[in-house]
Amino acid sequence: MPGAPTRVAYAYDRLRAYPPEVAGRIATAMGHAVAGRGEEPVLLELGVGTGRIALPLIARGYRYIALDLDPAMLEVFQRKAAGVMRKVRFLLADAREIPLPEASVHAVIAVHLWHLLPDWQRALAEALRVLKPGGVLLEGWDQLASGPECRLQERWRELLAEEGVLVERGLHRRRLSEVGEALRRLGLRPRTREVVAWREERTPREALEALSERLYSFTKGVPEEAHRRAMGRLGAWAxxxxxxxxxxxPVEKRFFLRSTRLS
Structure with a gap:
């Protein structure tokens, strides 16, 4: 039986994955952003997780450096990437201290990352440090329409509030705004566009599992006993x-990509 970290990594891989056609559209958009530079591109992804962004790009032939601080996430990704290992370099490392030389990659990819780092400025500085001149920073994120899954998350938050545990929401969006402002202060010009909109199907049981396994960043700081009690009450409510x-x-989702090219 896998240990708890590996179990959570597999749950993340199953419940947070993109449908194949959506993953393909995201890979196409990122590929267009790094095309035409006259040499074989090298892509670095910070917080690669189990490879939901990486694998479609690797399958298209890109050389890839996959960095993550979580060994369980990298373990799951390595198993999935077994057939294309020659194109992948795995780095168990912190995005705030990237073990690569300056100006060594053509693109840095960061999807759902900045809000996980209190000192995100260090990670952003490192991302810009390792980019080659003319390289591109690619930031991606999902946007979820309100619906049953959002109602479950909000009810979970209310149950915790009844125990005196306050859960902060919206940090991801605020952090994206802060990073964008930091890039503009450096004289850079980040550009955002919607890449793809799609509909998935989800069951309440899957939504409960995602909360139970703490697959969302807003669940991370909740004390374990309070989380366990809230999940028990949430299951009965659901x-x-x-x-x-x-x-x-049905769940309506959209994926956005912000591209920032170095001069």
Whole structure:
């Protein structure tokens, strides 16, 4: 049986993955951003996780440096990338101290990363340090329309508040704004566009599992006992609210890409 960190990594891989056609659209957009530079591009992803962004790019032939601080995430990714290992270099390292020389990669990819780092400025400085002149910083994020999954998350937050545990939401969006402002202060010109919109199906049971396994950043700081009690009450609430926990509901999502090219 896998240990708890590896179990969580597999849950993340299953519940946070992109549908193949969506992953392909994201890879195409990123590939266009690094095309036409006259040499074989090298891509570095910070916080690569289990490879949901990386694998479609690796499959297209890009040389890839996959960095993550979580060995369980890298372990799952390595197993998935076994057939294309010659194109991948794995780095168990901190995005705030990238073990690469200056001006060594053509693109740095950061998807859902900045809000996980209190001192994100160090990671941003490191990302810009390792980029070649003319290289590009690619930041990506999802936007989820409100719906049953959001209602579950909000109810979880309310149950914790009843125990005196306050959960901060919205940090991801604020952090993206802060990073954008920092890039503009450096004289750079970040450009954002929507890459793809899609609909998935999710069951209440899957949404509960994602919360239970703490797959979202806003769950990380909650004390374990409070989280366990809230999940027990949330499960009972979900059964009353939704009835069949295995009946799927639609989830509307969009993926955005912000590109910032060095001069």
């Amino acid at each position: 059964e009353r609210e939704f009835g069949d926990l295995d009946r799927p509901f």
